[in-house]
Amino acid sequence: MIEIVTLCANASRGAVALECEWLGGKCGGAPAIVFLAKGTIDPSSDWPARLVRTLGLRGLVCGLAGGLSLRDQARDILPALFEALDIDPRMWIVGYREGATIALLYAAEHPRGLAGAILIAPRMFSQSPQVAHLLRARAAFEPAKLRERFACHAAHHEWTIEGELHGLRCPLLAIRDFPDDDGSAASHIDLLELHAHRADRLETHAHEGTAEFPPLDPMIRFISAHSPLSR
Known part of the structure; x- marks a missing residue:
């Protein structure tokens, strides 16, 4: 059952x-998996329930707040x-697209806290094709001295979380979405692999269009291998 959780106002917001929706019951301790939904929860999406049921764990699906930045x-x-x-x-x-970006930012802020994160089609930067091209080219040539050359161009385009990725420490599984026409889907993963080298473990999974998504x-x-609850 979906319920509404109200967070009190603070100095920076109302x-x-x-x-929120509990999977596996509300009582009995903290959930093992938190799913970040986009906006309101889609009741027709049953894969989070199937995942926690298969693992024998509990879960919590959380809608994202509107009108606030990912950070x-x-x-x-x-x-x-x-x-x-x-x-x-x-x-x-576990987060999808914007939810995956939020999961990354939270994991970077709490490097020793999370058991791990699963990132489905994460977004590391704005969807500008020019930014995607610049960042992918730079990732391909690191550690050559191209950082300064590309940074001055990419800095003029909206946002990127590149600077926060070095703080990641927990195990990470990144799952690619269907490829974008401009090739940016792969660029996001390339950037994550470049900067998340301090993570306990980073694995990527290339989704095939004919498979379940x-x-x-x-x-x-991944969760079975790395979760403290599975040991």
Whole structure:
């Protein structure tokens, strides 16, 4: 059942109401997996329930707050929500696109807290084809001295979380979405692989268009291998 969790106002924002849905029951301790939905929860999407059921764990699906930046979601909203629900920080976070970006930012802010994160089609920078081309080219030629040359161009285009990726420490599984026409889908993963070298483990999974999306099998294997709850 979907319920509304209201976060009290603070110095930088008003009160925020979030949709949340418990998977596997609300009682019995903190959830093992937190899923970040986009906006409101889609009740027709049943793969989170199938994932936690297969693993024998509990889960919590969280809608994202509207009108706030991805960094505000990661640094303000998620910590406030976890505190309000008394959730143990040693959890898994699963996010898709914007949710994956928020999961990365949260993981970078809490490098020793998370059990791990699963990132489905994460976004590391704005979807400008020029930015995608520049960042992918730079990743391909690192550690050659091209950083300064590309940085001056990429800096003029909206946003990137490149600077935060060095803080990642927990195990990470990145799943590619269907390829974009401009090739940026691969560029996001390239940038993650370049800067997340301090993560305990980083694996990538290339989704095939004929397979189920998101693919549950690689998630099940990864969580089973790396979760403290599975040992």
